[in-house]
Amino acid sequence: MSVIDSPSRYAELIQPGRVHGSLYTDPAIFAEELERIWYSGWVYVGHESEVAQPNDYVVKNIGPQSVIMTRDKSGQVHLLLNRCSHRANLVCDAERGNSSALRCQYHGWTFANDGTLLGYPFMQGYGGKAAKQGLGLGRVTRVESYRGFVFGSFATDGPSLREHLGAATDAFDRLTMLSPEGEVKITAGWLRHKVKANWKMVLENETDGYHPQFVHSSIFEVAQSGIGALYSDKSAAVSRDLGNGHTENDLRPEFRKLGVPLGWFGTTAERMPDYVASMRQAHGEKAEEILVDGSPHVMVFPNLFIAEIQLFVIQPLAVDETVQHVTALQFAGAPQLNERMLRQTIGSVGPAGFLLADDSEMYERNQRGVRARQPEWLTLSRGMHRERVDEDGHTIGYATDEVPQRAIWAHYLRLMSETPR
Structure with missing residues (x-):
C-alpha cells in the first residue's frame, strides 16, 4: 500500500492504539518522511564542542544527506552540504579536521569553510572569475543551537528551534x-x-x-x-x-x-x-x-x-x-x-x-x-x-x-x- 499521493490516508494507517505495518516497510512512505520530517523540520546535527576551534570541521548527516559542520575563523558555525557544486563529488571524506578551505578531489574546486567558492583551476574555461557567483556549497537553510546542541532545518520558515523543542x-x-x-x-x-x-x-x-x-x-x-x-x-x-x-x-x-x-x-x-x-x-x-x-x-x-x-x-x-x-x-x-x-x-x-x-x-x-x-x-x-x-x-x-x-x-x-x- 502506498500513500505518497494521498496525505489524508495517513489517518487510516495511524489509529488510536494501533499503527499499520506498511508504515515501516513502504519505500514510498519512507521517501515522503524524508521530505516532510527530515528535510522540513528541525533535526539534531552535532554539538558545538565538536568544532571547538576556528576552522574545525566534522562530517555529520541529516538523514541520508552528508553534512559538513564547520566553525569559520570568526567563530560562526555552519552546516554545509557535502556535495561539490560542480559535479556532485563529496568534498569531505575525512571525518574531521581543521582547515580554512575544503578542496574537491575530482577537479580541484576549493571552498571556504563558510561554503563560499574560492576558485577553480583553469578559470578561463568558465570565462573568468565572474562565473564563481552562486556556485558555493549548498547549505542547511536554518541553523540554531540550544545549550551547544546544533540543529538544522532545510525549511525557509516555520517554528523556531525553541518552539520545536x-x-x-x-x-x-x-x-x-x-x-x-x-x-x-x-x-x-x-x-x-x-x-x-x-x-x-x-x-x-x-x-x-x-x-x-x-x-x-x-x-x-x-x-x-x-x-x-x-x-x-x-x-x-x-x-x-x-x-x-x-x-x-x-x-x-x-x-x-x-x-x-x-x-x-x-x-x-x-x-x-x-x-x-x-x-x-x-x-x-x-x-x-x-x-x-x-x-x-x-x-x-x-x-x-x-x-x-x-x-x-x-x-x-x-x-x-x-x-x-x-x-x-x-x-x-x-x-x-x-x-x-x-x-x-x-x-x-x-x-x-x-x-x-x-x-x-x-x-x-x-x-x-x-x-x-x-x-x-x-x-x-x-x-x-x-x-x-x-x-x-x-x-x-x-x-x-x-x-x-x-x-x-x-x-x-x-x-x-x-x-x-
Missing part, C-alpha cells in the same frame, strides 16, 4: 547542570551501529519502558543493576508525552525515593569525592537535587536520544536500514565522572557491549516480522485506560505504558498529513 528544553538544562561548569562536551568519539530496520523501530524503542526487564535481563543480572526494577508497574517512574513528538521515561520519582546522590549512576558520593565536591561548590544547595535526580532519559524527535550517560543519534538510510551513532557524554570540569561515563558506555553499547546488541536484535526481528501479511496492525494500546495529565499539562502513564509511542505517532500523523509549506 518546547518542554524538551528541560532535558538539555538538566544535562548541563551535571557539569560543574555548566557545559556538555562531545569529545569521546563515536561508534556506529547499522541495523536492518526502519528508523521508527529505533525511535519508538528509546523511551519504551515495557521491554527492559525482558530484553536486557541478562545485563541487569551480570551488572547486579537495579535498573530493571525501575521499569515495572510497581515503579513510581512515569512515561511522558512532552509534545512535538518528544518523549520521556522520567525516573526521578524512583531516584528521589532512594534519596542517594549519584544513586542514578549506580554509585555513591564517597566513591566520587572530587566530582561531588566540585558540584557542591558550583551549585550550592541545588547540587543535592541535581546529584539525586541525575541525567534525563529523553527522545528528542526525530533523531536525538539523551540516554543518561550516552547520546544516540538516529540516521535513516533506507526504509529498512538505520544507523545509530552513539557516544559517551562528557562534562566540563568533571574528569572523575567522565572516566566512568566512558567505561560504562563501552560496556553497554561498545563493540562487545551488551545493551545495544540486545536492542539491535529486537529491531531486526521486528522488521522481519512486520513484513508478514497478517496481522496487518501493530498494537500500541498499553495504558490507554490509565493515562493522566500531570501538573504541567503533559500526558503521563506508568513506566511500562506506551504513552511515548502514541505521542510519537500522533505527532508523526500531524507532520505527514499537513499541507506542505
Whole structure:
C-alpha cells in the first residue's frame, strides 16, 4: 500500500492504539518522511564542542544527506552540504579536521569553510572569475543551537528551534547542570551501529519502558543493576508525552525515593569525592537535587536520544536500514565522572557491549516480522485506560505504558498529513 499521493490516508494507517505495518516497510512512505520530517523540520546535527576551534570541521548527516559542520575563523558555525557544486563529488571524506578551505578531489574546486567558492583551476574555461557567483556549497537553510546542541532545518520558515523543542528544553538544562561548569562536551568519539530496520523501530524503542526487564535481563543480572526494577508497574517512574513528538521515561520519582546522590549512576558520593565536591561548590544547595535526580532519559524527535550517560543519534538510510551513532557524554570540569561515563558506555553499547546488541536484535526481528501479511496492525494500546495529565499539562502513564509511542505517532500523523509549506 502506498500513500505518497494521498496525505489524508495517513489517518487510516495511524489509529488510536494501533499503527499499520506498511508504515515501516513502504519505500514510498519512507521517501515522503524524508521530505516532510527530515528535510522540513528541525533535526539534531552535532554539538558545538565538536568544532571547538576556528576552522574545525566534522562530517555529520541529516538523514541520508552528508553534512559538513564547520566553525569559520570568526567563530560562526555552519552546516554545509557535502556535495561539490560542480559535479556532485563529496568534498569531505575525512571525518574531521581543521582547515580554512575544503578542496574537491575530482577537479580541484576549493571552498571556504563558510561554503563560499574560492576558485577553480583553469578559470578561463568558465570565462573568468565572474562565473564563481552562486556556485558555493549548498547549505542547511536554518541553523540554531540550544545549550551547544546544533540543529538544522532545510525549511525557509516555520517554528523556531525553541518552539520545536518546547518542554524538551528541560532535558538539555538538566544535562548541563551535571557539569560543574555548566557545559556538555562531545569529545569521546563515536561508534556506529547499522541495523536492518526502519528508523521508527529505533525511535519508538528509546523511551519504551515495557521491554527492559525482558530484553536486557541478562545485563541487569551480570551488572547486579537495579535498573530493571525501575521499569515495572510497581515503579513510581512515569512515561511522558512532552509534545512535538518528544518523549520521556522520567525516573526521578524512583531516584528521589532512594534519596542517594549519584544513586542514578549506580554509585555513591564517597566513591566520587572530587566530582561531588566540585558540584557542591558550583551549585550550592541545588547540587543535592541535581546529584539525586541525575541525567534525563529523553527522545528528542526525530533523531536525538539523551540516554543518561550516552547520546544516540538516529540516521535513516533506507526504509529498512538505520544507523545509530552513539557516544559517551562528557562534562566540563568533571574528569572523575567522565572516566566512568566512558567505561560504562563501552560496556553497554561498545563493540562487545551488551545493551545495544540486545536492542539491535529486537529491531531486526521486528522488521522481519512486520513484513508478514497478517496481522496487518501493530498494537500500541498499553495504558490507554490509565493515562493522566500531570501538573504541567503533559500526558503521563506508568513506566511500562506506551504513552511515548502514541505521542510519537500522533505527532508523526500531524507532520505527514499537513499541507506542505
